[in-house]
Amino acid sequence: MNPSVEKSVNAMLDGVPKGVLHPASGEQKFSLQRYAPSSEAGSFVQHYWIVRWDLRGQEPYRQTVIAHPNVNLVFEKNGTRIYGVGRSTTVRLVQDHGWVIGIKFKPGGFYPLFGAPVSRLTGRSIPLEDVFGVDSAPLEEKILQAPDDQEMVSRVETFLTPHLPSPDPNAALAHELVTAIRDDRNVIKVEDAVSLSGMNKRTLQRLFDRYVGISPKSVIQRYRLQEAAVRIDRGDVTDWLELSSELGYYDHSHFIRDFRSVVGMSPEEYRQKK
Template sequence: MNRAVNGLPKGVLHLAENDQKFSLVRYAPSVETQYFVQHYWIVRWDLRGQEPYKQTVIAHPNVNLVVEENGTRIYGVGRSTSVRIVKDHGWVVGIKFKPGGFYPFLGAPVSHLTDSTATIEEVFGIESGPLESFILSAPDDQSMVSRIEAFLAERLPEKDPNVSLVHELVMTFRDDRRVIRVEDAVRLTGMNKRTMQRLFDRYVGVSPKSVIKRYRIHEAAMRIDQGEVADWLDLSTELGYYDHSHFIRDFKSVVGMSPEEYRQK
């Protein structure tokens, strides 16, 4: 049985409002698939009798395989926010691969999927319809997760040591507030800058700079949504920025508006 994983869904903008529109449950992968998979997830919503809702997301540096009725696809990493219109009621189930974890399945640079999608047939050679029916007809969430994991477990590639390396680098970018620029990452890891950039193009799909920036903006947006921000200078300092103007530029470049405009909206 896959264990449920709790935690706030960083990257979903206007989280407090979104929390009333949908539910998200995440499940840890089994030992068999955990080398490649970060977690499995299920989103449910019920907006019957309500207006459709526009959900905006800042993508994590992960490829996702999303199973939904008549819409199953593999999503690469987006370089900016993405918007999904949620209406009526339904559910989707997905696999969130570790950063770098999808490359062994794809066998080509993951940057080919950046800002794009692929079908199940293009990558795994099977039609999506029967897979959708099998997974989405499961009687409960745990069964859906078990079915989608069984699908993946039957198709596991050889372990690529670069997957572990890339995942470790990305976690460093996420957790170490000293990493604001690629040069900071180079200094901390000792890896050549060009080598790091090539590695991320092949395994992640976006640049190290993009990954570093989006994690800081994820944190900032969540803090704003929770009403924890009193001063932009204090927030930028806590996130590791040397000056708050740099933080504001980064926020605006990803979200499309300044932090103050986001808070007011």
């Protein structure tokens, strides 16, 4: 492993990411580790993630995640594919035993490699070959047979680095805007994102369609509902009206409708299923 990659791999990112529903249950079924990219890949890659599980003799487990606005390239035995942004939630069936490694691209970070609107991938997946022009089978075997996480990440970066194009300023802008939406609770509707960006509404929507894959409205909604799920899972919620207000919902019923439309149940039903 070259020194720059080794340094980045050792900068492991701790904690369960937002959007993993009922994480306490999932932590009993699988392990998730995240690793920062090298500086060269960092313009495009948010992080690498590795999931390992051993459920031999146990029932399969279904993990649901509120989909993030990121494209993922997942190396999995006999199933390596590029996954576009999910339309609401994504579900992973964990069974038997195994491991996978994924590249989570930054919002906007996959477009320079794809060269077409990322919205074309939304809600679907495509073979690795369609973008990178290489046979995935031997690459998949080489990466997944690495002796440890560090070497697995190193092999992924060795594959990815020669394919990286020049940085795209619009990709960087898309990432900055998505990050700002995530971090600023005052952004609760598209008009707020328009003000934040300094663009007109149509230009912002075109940017997100091409570089992110979903609309600004959808990005706002997902981040607010991810935060709601985290608060519920932590047991921090005592008043639904107060929570909806803190998340920027002026109408409590609107919050409940959004939560149900994405998660598939009401906030109270979600809490009771813990």
